[in-house]
Amino acid sequence: MELAQRPLPQPTRITQPYWDAAKESRLVIQQCACCKTRQFYPREFCTTCLSDSIEWIDSAGLGTVYTYTVNRRPSNAALSGKVPYVVAMIDLDEGVRMMANIIDTPPEAVRIGSRVRVCFEQVSDEITLPQFRLEV
C-alpha cells in the first residue's frame, strides 16, 4: 500500500522568496516600499496603494493567536497520524495575520490570545513550513 502524500504548497514566482526564506528558518513578509504597508499572503502588488515596489522583511516570528480550531478528523489520509492538530490564525507582531499549525502542544493548551513563536517544519526537500509553538 502506498502511503498518502501530504499536499504541499506549490511555490510560484511571487511566493518563491517566502519559501526560500523558510528553508533558511526565516519568516518573511512583504512590505510596500512606497507606503510601508505590510501584507500577508505574498502578492504582486501592494493591497493599499497598488504599487509593485514590494520588498521582503524579516519577521521576528512572534505573534498572538487570533483564533484557532482543533482538527480531530484528518483533512486527508496523509494527516491521519497527526490528529488532533491545531490550525490557527496568528497575528504577527509586525501586523499581518497568517494561518499555520501550532505544533508540539496539546490542543487544549491553546487559547485565543496565546503568545506563539515561529518554528520550522521541513516536510520535503523543497518545502519547509513556518509553524508555531506556544511561547513559554
Ligand SMILES: [Zn+2]
Ligand atoms: Zn503601498
